Amino acid sequence: MPVGVTPYVNVADLAEKERLITAAGGRIHKSKQEVPGMGWFTIFSDPDGNMLALWQPAVKPRTGGDRGSRRKTAAKKTASKKTASARTRKKTSRKK
Numbered sequence: 001m002p003v004g005v006t007p008y009v010n011v012a013d014l015a016e017k018e019r020l021i022t023a024a025g026g027r028i029h030k031s032k033q034e035v036p037g038m039g040w041f042t043i044f045s046d047p048d049g050n051m052l053a054l055w056q057p058a059v060k061p062r063t064g065g066d067r068g069s070r071r072k073t074a075a076k077k078t079a080s081k082k083t084a085s086a087r088t089r090k091k092t093s094r095k096k
Contacts, residue, residue: 008053
């Protein structure tokens with residue numbers, strides 16, 4: 001196992017990259033280990049013995065309602081800023 005810092009490289013398909021690593025003369029030390037809810041990693045060494053790792057992130061499902069609520073919140077913030085600036089203008093016009 002690696003000692004020290006191990007650089008990780010993001011990939012879309014671990015199985016494909018593991019096949020390429022072994023075909024090029026590399027050695028797989030840990031094959032597709034799961035990190036629950038986050039993704040998978042593989043630790044390998046190249047033919048010269050340099051240790052590296054691959055990371056395949058888990059695909060998170062997109063929820064349709066979440067994006068819309070952020071837009072509404074942003075619209076509310078913009079509206080409240082406009083209202084606040086209108087109040088400030090009214091106060092300054094009264095002082096004149």
